[in-house]
Amino acid sequence: MSKKVRQAKRAVKLIGQSMDVSAGALSKQAHIDLQGNREALVDGCRGVLEYTDSAIKINVGSGHVRFCGNGLELRSLAGDQAVVSGHIKTIEFV
DSSP: HHHHHHHHHHHHHHHHHHHHHHHHHHHOOOEEEETTTTTTEEEEEEEEEEEEEEEEEESSSSSEEEEEEEEEEEEEEEEOOOOOEEEEEEEEEO
16 A cells, blocks of 8 residues: 555544544545444445336445335435335345
């Protein structure tokens, strides 16, 4: 790992600590918050690839996240955030 990459990672970590947020929330990686098995907030959404009431697949840049379950819907899609709601049974990272 180069010196610049180490310095950048350290800076993100320090900023996150000073703002009381995780370092992952400030990086380009997706961040997913779950509220039980009924709702998922996805930060880092770059598009919806699949949308049915039993599966929703979201592009998160570094890969895809697929939510499977019953009665699934995108309750919100704004900017780089998506809210998946319904009865979530599985989450796959592809």
